[in-house]
Amino acid sequence: PAPLRDRMEIIQLEGYTEYEKVKIAQGYLVPRQIRANGVTDEEVTINEDALRKIIQDYTREAGVRNLERQIGTVCRKIAVKIAANTVKGVEVTPEIVREYLKKEKYESETSESIEIPGIATGLAVTATGGDILFIEATRMKGSGHLRLTGQLGDVMKESAEIAFSYIKAKTEEWDLPKDIAKKEDFHIHVPAGAIPKDGPSAGIAMVMAMTSLFTGRPVKSKIGMTGEVTLRGRVLPVGGIKMKVLAAHRAGIKTVILPKKNEADLDELPEEVRNDIKFILVERIEEALNAAIKPSEKTDKDKPRMEWFYDKNTPPPVTASEKV
Numbered sequence: 001p002a003p004l005r006d007r008m009e010i011i012q013l014e015g016y017t018e019y020e021k022v023k024i025a026q027g028y029l030v031p032r033q034i035r036a037n038g039v040t041d042e043e044v045t046i047n048e049d050a051l052r053k054i055i056q057d058y059t060r061e062a063g064v065r066n067l068e069r070q071i072g073t074v075c076r077k078i079a080v081k082i083a084a085n086t087v088k089g090v091e092v093t094p095e096i097v098r099e100y101l102k103k104e105k106y107e108s109e110t111s112e113s114i115e116i117p118g119i120a121t122g123l124a125v126t127a128t129g130g131d132i133l134f135i136e137a138t139r140m141k142g143s144g145h146l147r148l149t150g151q152l153g154d155v156m157k158e159s160a161e162i163a164f165s166y167i168k169a170k171t172e173e174w175d176l177p178k179d180i181a182k183k184e185d186f187h188i189h190v191p192a193g194a195i196p197k198d199g200p201s202a203g204i205a206m207v208m209a210m211t212s213l214f215t216g217r218p219v220k221s222k223i224g225m226t227g228e229v230t231l232r233g234r235v236l237p238v239g240g241i242k243m244k245v246l247a248a249h250r251a252g253i254k255t256v257i258l259p260k261k262n263e264a265d266l267d268e269l270p271e272e273v274r275n276d277i278k279f280i281l282v283e284r285i286e287e288a289l290n291a292a293i294k295p296s297e298k299t300d301k302d303k304p305r306m307e308w309f310y311d312k313n314t315p316p317p318v319t320a321s322e323k324v
Helices: 002-006 018-036 048-057 065-083 094-101 154-169 203-215 241-250 260-268 271-276 285-292
Strands: 044-046 090-092 119-126 129-141 146-149 184-189 223-225 255-259 278-282 321-323
Touching (some): 018 044, 018 241, 044 065, 065 094, 090 094, 129 203, 154 203, 184 203, 203 285, 223 285, 241 255, 241 260
Parallel strands (some): 146 184, 255 278
Antiparallel strands (some): 119 129, 129 184
């Protein structure tokens, strides 16, 4: 009941990250399953790459219950071979995991090389941890309608509408045809349509995909982003930074664009992740566009850095902070 909840403190518990799951497995789950299946540490060793494969391809959970079950399955199959005197010991690698657990149950998203305009890589948080998602935009002849697909929630739809309005307001400044938003229809799609998606943090990726589509300039590869945007072009902080960045690292993304006000969240990341990813902290969407959109040789070659996306009648904001 609401009156009772009002008198209680609600504690939100996040799921384990992949990094945490690996450490839990190495310290507790693997030793426990080795003992439970009657083998010894000398007979069975499971390396870190094998554990990561089990986590990414055979389990999709907030905790580690199914992870322990899969580790137990591997240990039992090794125990059978040891009992049959076919092997004396096994070092479990990703290839052996595939042999024992058969076909992968899940497929993790990986960063793709983007060569066509209208695609941006966003970062999201799900019930089972962080993930990357692709925002795809296209256009066709029409009358200025915006269509959204991918089972998007109300907040995410509003983010797409904000992105659309922001781009339409910039058509004259970016030397685009003034009637481009009246003679064409636009479609934004977020793949994995069977999975519901919501939240404001994809706003910056929505703007990025639409800007790329309108200007005909692709988004740079290996770059992910998260952040809420406003009609004035401000980038607001979002939650789940730790899980989102870890998902980006797992997917092979090398640069991540974050809201400036989320800088303190970077302290929660493992050192190996902080050292491997370049973080660009922004306060304005123009800073993010400058960092992520590929330059046009014909349009930008004679213009100073960071001038293309800024209003010519106002001074540019502070350059995006870069933290490596």
